[in-house]
Amino acid sequence: MSKSEHTRSALLQSATRQFGEFGYSNASLRKIAGQAGVDVALISRYFGGKLGLFNASLKECLNWPELLDPANDPIETAIEKFTDPTSEDHKFSTTRMIILNADDPIVGERVRVALFDKLIDPLEARMDGAHVKERLAMFIAVIVGASITRYSLQVPGMASADAKMHSRQLRHLIDAALSFKC
Amino acid sequence: MSKSEHTRSALLQSATRQFGEFGYSNASLRKIAGQAGVDVALISRYFGGKLGLFNASLKECLNWPELLDPANDPIETAIEKFTDPTSEDHKFSTTRMIILNADDPIVGERVRVALFDKLIDPLEARMDGAHVKERLAMFIAVIVGASITRYSLQVPGMASADAKMHSRQLRHLIDAALSFKC
DNA sequence: AATATTTGTCAACAAGTGTTGACTTCATGC
DNA sequence: GCATGAAGTCAACACTTGTTGACAAATATT
Known part of the structure; x- marks a missing residue:
């Protein structure tokens, strides 16, 4: 190097x-x-x-080739990536990078486009069943909302929960999101 | 005047x-x-x-006396306030005001304290059943996540949904959040 | 009408921002 | 050893930011 x-x-x-x-x-x-x-x-x-x-x-953050690998379940891969258990501090997670900049007057548009290109569109392509768009959006909402509630707002019922409990909360909401029927 | x-x-x-x-x-x-x-x-x-x-x-945004009125159901009141259907543009909703400033290095702490004083603590006091803290946090996560997904990230499955559809999505996730059992 | 108080205007300030270009230092080639 | 180009340093730039104090205009009070 x-x-x-x-x-x-x-x-x-x-x-x-x-x-x-x-x-x-x-x-x-x-x-x-x-x-x-x-x-x-x-x-x-x-x-x-x-x-x-x-x-x-941004490019480095959103480079998730695992999402395209047919060997991986797309939803499980997304959960792993979004919750990012390897990062030492969730303050610097990819989720935060996206949320915090999606509204910026300068880079907001760029962030949203990259998010769609690299994550949402590939995810959508690999989901099946009815109402894929709606269920996917609800899935994103749960992931994003949980991240903010836990790390930004620091609401005790999530912020103070241990990893196991938080995982149960997340799974419960994700199941609800994915099983939604219009 | x-x-x-x-x-x-x-x-x-x-x-x-x-x-x-x-x-x-x-x-x-x-x-x-x-x-x-x-x-x-x-x-x-x-x-x-x-x-x-x-x-x-901030004080004006978080002044929600309806939340303390025993005549109102606290959860329903919170939903109304958070989703804010009266506002002409959700870009300026209270939800956005909170989320967008909760991480600010200068006012973040202030925003979080106000959020707890004016909203979360009163809500918690009026909820009952088991695991109130956990269910409340999940409720907040759903509200916040849906708002960001719809208005900031603009994920089509929520951003392009009409009011009725979005309301169904929201209810479905909120029901899941409130019915959570550890 | 003259005074006093409120309300608004303007210019300047110190501090911080991203960016640029000229300069020095360093390493690699011959 | 020397020359060439890369790598790093430094000071200045134009600009925006929040804040301040001296001043002018307008309103209210006596």
Whole structure:
């Protein structure tokens, strides 16, 4: 790994944390560079600017090839990815990255398009039964709502629940979402 | 209504729109004042600054006395308030105001405390049965998740659903949340 | 009518933002 | 050893932000 690749990836990792924690507009390039131990000007050099850095970070976040693998159940894969149990801190999960930036006046549109291209459309293509669109939307709503309730709002009934209990809550709601009949 | 009260309320209304659409940090005092047809400096005069303006707006948003009225069913009242069918544009709903600012580095803590004081704790006090905390958290998750999915992410299965269909989706998930048994 | 109080206007401020270009340092080729 | 190009440093830029204080206009009070 060359020197430039090293700083590039350090920048990308730091950016993903900051964008995921504070959102695009609240994240500062100087803080991103500082956390990566690198000069601010290098961001423009390697990514062309703040927008380019965000795009690179977004692309990395939403790269979920497992979703396309026929060997995997799409819903189970999505649950694993969304709840992201490997991440050390859910503050920096992909779910948060999406939610926090979906309304941004600058990158919101981009985030939504990427979300559809990389996640929602592939998921929809692999679901069957009646009312796929409606059930999928309800599934997304449950995942997103649970994430916000647990980590952003910190409502005790979810925030203080242990992993097992939270998993039961999630499964119960997901089952309801997927079994919806108009 | 005196002159000063008029500009004060115009400022407050404009602020609620901007804070609800862009979030605290992305909202600009100059735009708020401009939309209210008033000079920027008057914000500092009437509200003491940006933070004071936000607090006033937040207080107004979360003033839901109907929730405490024993004549009303608390859950039904909460649903009405959260889904906010009277608002001309859900972009400026109370739900959005809360979600969009719950993570802000400056006002996030304030928003969460107000949410608990004014909504969650009163709701919890009026619910009965087993596992109240867990079921309430799941209820919140459904409301919040549906709002984001429909209005922020704009997932077609919810965003394109008419009012009747969306209401059925919401009821189905809420029933599941409230009937949860550990 | 003259004074006092409220209400509104304007310009400036310090701080922070993303971005740029000239410069130095470093490593690799010949 | 020297020259070439990559990699990193630094200071400045134009701009926006929230806030402040001095001033003008309008309204109310005596």
